[in-house]
Amino acid sequence: DTGVSQDPRHKITKRGQNVTFRCDPISEHNRLYWYRQTLGQGPEFLTYFQNEAQLEKSRLLSDRFSAERPKGSFSTLEIQRTEQGDSAMYLCASSFYLTGYGNTIYFGEGSWLTVV
Amino acid sequence: ILNVEQSPQSLHVQEGDSTNFTCSFPSSNFYALHWYRWETAKSPEALFVMTLNGDEKKKGRISATLNTKEGYSYLYIKGSQPEDSATYLCAFSQGGSEKLVFGKGTKLTVNP
Numbered sequence: 001d002t003g004v005s006q007d008p009r010h011k012i013t014k015r016g017q018n019v020t021f022r023c024d025p026i027s028e029h030n031r032l033y034w035y036r037q038t039l040g041q042g043p044e045f046l047t048y049f050q051n052e053a054q055l056e057k058s059r060l061l062s063d064r065f066s067a068e069r070p071k072g073s074f075s076t077l078e079i080q081r082t083e084q085g086d087s088a089m090y091l092c093a094s095s096f097y098l099t100g101y102g103n104t105i106y107f108g109e110g111s112w113l114t115v116v
Numbered sequence: 117i118l119n120v121e122q123s124p125q126s127l128h129v130q131e132g133d134s135t136n137f138t139c140s141f142p143s144s145n146f147y148a149l150h151w152y153r154w155e156t157a158k159s160p161e162a163l164f165v166m167t168l169n170g171d172e173k174k175k176g177r178i179s180a181t182l183n184t185k186e187g188y189s190y191l192y193i194k195g196s197q198p199e200d201s202a203t204y205l206c207a208f209s210q211g212g213s214e215k216l217v218f219g220k221g222t223k224l225t226v227n228p
Contacts, residue, residue, distance in 0.1 A: 003159065004159065031214065033214075033215075033216075035216075035218075040220065041220055042120070042205055042207070042218030042219050042220045042221055043160075043205075043207075043216075043218045044218070045215050045216060045217070048214070048215065056213075056215060091160075095214065097214065099212075101167070102147065102148030102149075102150075102165040102166065102167040102209075103165065103214060104150075104162045104165050105150065105162065105214065105216065106159075106162060107152070107159045107160040107162075108159050109157070109158060109159040110159070
């Protein structure tokens with residue numbers, strides 16, 4: 001399968017602990033996105049990368065959140081000092097961006113985070 | 117604040133019925149409108165990306181239309197099957213950005 005893959009699929013952590021999620025995009029996709037979905041809501045944008053450059057971050061992304069995409073391949077999303085409000089599904093997506101087109105954005109299955 | 121509204125929130129139909137959903141979005145500075153189909157425990161599946169006013173796209177029994185001037189898109193499913201049961205999400209983007217703003221989705225249940 002050459003889709004977007006995310007790891008781990010589920011994570012339960014105690015409040016105050018750090019967690020890290022990994023995303024492997026579709027090969028050769030130059031853009032990678034992170035979204036978060038909470039119950040009853042649609043996915044909300046967190047941040048995105050073009051190659052290794054982080055181009056935009058949402059105000060939802062507090063200082064406790066950091067994302068990286070070293071070498072423009074896989075990406076990690078780290079949450080420090082987790083809070084119960086961080087419990088959500090974290091979705092990664094990727095696309096091959098071409099200027100002037102509406103490009104298809106492909107999503108992974110998501111990583112569920114539960115903070116207890 | 118950019119808002120995407122989807123209606124209805126949920127829908128129950130019988131197998132063989134045709135159905136449609138609505139997605140409303142801000143019409144200013146429109147760039148693209150995406151439709152996704154999301155089954156539980158799977159990844160959202162991209163159905164359509166639409167960019168031009170008046171666009172109509174079709175994939176099997178599913179089709180979509182786009183009106184960027186008034187800010188709405190319709191998704192149609194002809195002859196619904198139980199395997200069509202899923203949440204259908206629309207998302208739009210503005211100004212050349214690919215940052216998507218999603219609606220809350222329409223949950224479709226097709227009863228055999």
